[in-house]
Amino acid sequence: MSDYIQAFLIGVEDRNGHEAEFLQAVREVTHSLAPVLNRYPEYQKAALLERIVEPERVIMFRVPWMTDDGEVCVQRGFRVEFNSAIGPYKGGLRFHPSVNLSILKFLGFEQVFKNSLTTLPMGGGKGGSDFDPKGKSDHEVMRFCQSFMTELQRHIGPNTDVPAGDIGVGGREIGYMFGQYKRLRNEFTGVLTGKGLGWGGSLIRPEATGYGSVYFAAEMAKKAGSSLDGKTCLVSGSGNVAQFTVEKITELGGKVITMSDSGGFIHDPHGIDAERIAWIMELKNGRRGRISEYTAQFPGSSYQVVDRTLGHNPLWSIPADCAFPSATQNEINATDARNLLQGGIKLVCEGANMPTTAAGVDIFLEGGAIFGPGKAANAGGVAVSGLEMAQNSARLLWTREEVDGRLQAIMKSIHSSCSQAAEEFNTPGNYVNGANIAGFRKIADAMLDQGLV
Numbered sequence: 001m002s003d004y005i006q007a008f009l010i011g012v013e014d015r016n017g018h019e020a021e022f023l024q025a026v027r028e029v030t031h032s033l034a035p036v037l038n039r040y041p042e043y044q045k046a047a048l049l050e051r052i053v054e055p056e057r058v059i060m061f062r063v064p065w066m067t068d069d070g071e072v073c074v075q076r077g078f079r080v081e082f083n084s085a086i087g088p089y090k091g092g093l094r095f096h097p098s099v100n101l102s103i104l105k106f107l108g109f110e111q112v113f114k115n116s117l118t119t120l121p122m123g124g125g126k127g128g129s130d131f132d133p134k135g136k137s138d139h140e141v142m143r144f145c146q147s148f149m150t151e152l153q154r155h156i157g158p159n160t161d162v163p164a165g166d167i168g169v170g171g172r173e174i175g176y177m178f179g180q181y182k183r184l185r186n187e188f189t190g191v192l193t194g195k196g197l198g199w200g201g202s203l204i205r206p207e208a209t210g211y212g213s214v215y216f217a218a219e220m221a222k223k224a225g226s227s228l229d230g231k232t233c234l235v236s237g238s239g240n241v242a243q244f245t246v247e248k249i250t251e252l253g254g255k256v257i258t259m260s261d262s263g264g265f266i267h268d269p270h271g272i273d274a275e276r277i278a279w280i281m282e283l284k285n286g287r288r289g290r291i292s293e294y295t296a297q298f299p300g301s302s303y304q305v306v307d308r309t310l311g312h313n314p315l316w317s318i319p320a321d322c323a324f325p326s327a328t329q330n331e332i333n334a335t336d337a338r339n340l341l342q343g344g345i346k347l348v349c350e351g352a353n354m355p356t357t358a359a360g361v362d363i364f365l366e367g368g369a370i371f372g373p374g375k376a377a378n379a380g381g382v383a384v385s386g387l388e389m390a391q392n393s394a395r396l397l398w399t400r401e402e403v404d405g406r407l408q409a410i411m412k413s414i415h416s417s418c419s420q421a422a423e424e425f426n427t428p429g430n431y432v433n434g435a436n437i438a439g440f441r442k443i444a445d446a447m448l449d450q451g452l453v
Contacts, residue, residue, distance in 0.1 A: 005034055008049055019102035021329060024358060025109050026053055032436035035425045046452075048444045055108060057081040058101070061151045063129055065144040068137055077148050079127035081161055082108035085446040088159055089125030090115055090382060090389075092166030095173065099130045103329070107166075107353055111382070113439030114375040117414045120386035125161055127152070133168050134288075145176035153181050158189040158392070164385045165194040167328070170240065170285075171206075190392025193385035197397075202388035204403040205381075210244025210351060211404070212380015212411050213324060213372075217349035218252060219415035220370050220431070224347075229253035232320040234345075236260045236313075237327035238284055238291050241351045241378070245324050246277045258315050260306075260327060261291040265315040268294075268301035312336050319343040326351030337363040350374035361432060376418050376435040383410045 012026055030049065037044050059079040066072055078101065081089045091111040094104070104126045112124030129148060133141050156163060165174055174194045181191055188200075195201035204211070214228070221227050231254045235242050238259045246256045255271035259280065268276070276298060283289045295303045304314060312335040316323065323345050325332050329352065332340070337360035340348070348364055349372040350356065356364070364371045384407055391398055398406075414435075421441075422434030 002034060002038070004037070004044060005030060011050075012053055016102075016105075019105060021102045021106035021354070022109065024330075025106040025354060028358060028361070028432065029109075029113065029436045029440070032433040033440055036437055036440065042448065043444050046448055048447055051447065052083065052112070052440075052443065053109065055080050055082045055105065056084060057155075058105075059127075059152075059155050060101070063131070063144065063148045063151070065140070065147045067140055075129045075131040075144070077127075077129045077151060078104050079125065079152060079155055079161070079163075080104045080108040081125045081155070082123070083112040083443060084123035085443050085450060086116060087121035087123045089161035090122035090164070090385065091124055091126040092128075092164045093169045093173075093177075094126070094128035094166040095131045095133050095168030096128070097130055097132045099128045104128060106329070110353055110375050112443060113436060114379045115382055115386075116439040116442045117376055117417060117435060118379050118383040118386060118410055119413055120383065120410075122382065122386050125163075126166075127163060128166065128169070131168075133173065138172070141173060142176045145173050146180040149177040149180040150184065152177075153184050156181075156191055158191050158389070162190065162385070162389060163192055164382070167239070170194075171196060190389050193388045195388070200388075200392050202384060202391055202403055203398065203400040204407060205384050205388055206240060207244040207247070208384035208407060209241045209378050209381030210246075210326070211248045212383065212407055213241070213245055213326070213349055213351040213377050214248040214252065215380065215408050215411040216372055216377040216415055217322065217324070217347060219412055220349070220372055221347060223415075223419065224370055227252075228322065231255070231322050232257060233322040233324060234258045234315065234318060234320045234340075235324045235326055235351075236265070236315060236331060236355075237325075237352065238280060239327075241381075242324075242326040243277060243281050243284070245326050245351050246272055246280075247274070249324070250274060250277065254322070257320065258318060259291060259294075260315055262306070263290055263292060264303055264305040265313075266291055266294045266301055266303050267315075267318060268298060270298070270300055312339065316340050317343060320345060322347045322349070324349050324351050325355035327355065328352055329354045330357050332356040332360045334359040334363055336360060337367075340364075341367040341369060345369060348372065349377045351378050353378065365430065365432070370429070371431060373432045373435050375439065376414050376431060379414055380407055380411055383407060
């Protein structure tokens with residue numbers, strides 16, 4: 001590690017010492033960029049690292065709302081507008097009790113590089129609230145979303161900042177927020193993505209993150225002389241990303257044998273085929289039930305309750321060929337990574353944002369697994385959000401086939417950019433370095449062009 005990199009990281013840690021997730025993301029990117037900074041001293045001279053780790057703007061506000069019983073509640077709302085060097089801020093809104101500034105800064109920072117990789121003109125941002133939509137009625141969710149948007153609308157717009165959905169924010173929440181924005185601003189614009197098809201949404205948007213992750217995995221496997229056909233796969237999560245990851249793996253000939261939620265995970269040796277994933281989609285999206293209900297519907301499967309005292313997740317101990325962590329950040333630690341390698345895993349593709357700890361990533365790379373980091377592998381969601389923005393600007397609706405074709409082309413381009421950057425800087429096959437370098441250089445060059453701002 002160079003003296004400059006070491007001093008830079010010490011400075012970041014001194015200023016953000018309580019933000020563990022954000023620091024984890026900064027360290028990973030910075031270590032990858034050391035050879036770039038050595039080759040291009042103008043980046044260091046312009047203090048681009050120091051500038052790129054500071055959000056351009058952080059907005060925090062209170063969100064008062066009322067339950068159906070008349071109880072007044074107050075949540076925190078956030079929007080981290082991180083970098084707009086290559087386009088308007090773009091990134092999701094997360095509604096979950098765990099939401100805090102560290103998590104949103106980490107997500108926004110990752111989003112900057114992810115959006116750069118998509119080839120589309122989008123900056124990076126992230127936002128959300130510590131509101132938990134689970135167990136709330138539609139009316140309660142609507143009242144919260146309207147209150148949240150009443151403040152957020154001051155800071156966003158189709159050419160300024162275009163939020164999307166994330167954990168806890170699906171079509172229902174996007175609809176309520178869009179309606180309130182339209183009401184307050186008296187304009188119908190593409191200010192949010194993930195909208196309903198009848199009012200500005202795009203085909204393939206719900207599927208995009210999961211599909212894109214599998215397309216990226218297929219490209220990694222292809223480069224290694226293999227494919228997903230016939231491979232046994234582990235998937236975590238059972239939300240939007242996990243559902244469509246399972247659907248696309250199955251279409252490509254793979255067999256998924258696990259899914260999970262916050263309560264535990266299912267293991268189905270038969271494989272979660274098209275019929276079974278359709279049932280899970282109805283369970284989760286329609287009835288908002290728990291994954292544990294799966295075993296009563298499909299005999300031969302098993303369910304294991306999560307035990308947080310174990311220090312590892314037994315889901316990742318099941319023998320398989322490929323793993324697609326698609327739930328949340330840091331769900332695979334060092335023990336899990338070792339268990340995956342011992343179980344025969346040859347390919348890991350991150351559907352969630354930073355689901356593997358730094359130690360886990362090192363173990364995968366040292367163990368020879370093909371590893372696709374989230375900022376590259378799960379960029380399909382924001383890519384199709386960008387395509388939705390383009391359709392809104394042109395007042396058009398593209399066909400499913402056209403959007404899916406563009407998504408596949410974007411994921412192939414991301415894979416190619418990461419692969420080429422890794423090779424150019426002497427770490428062939430290291431998609432972590434490749435993604436960080438390729439994403440950074442595009443943003444850094446734009447920032448140089450635009451002066452000291």
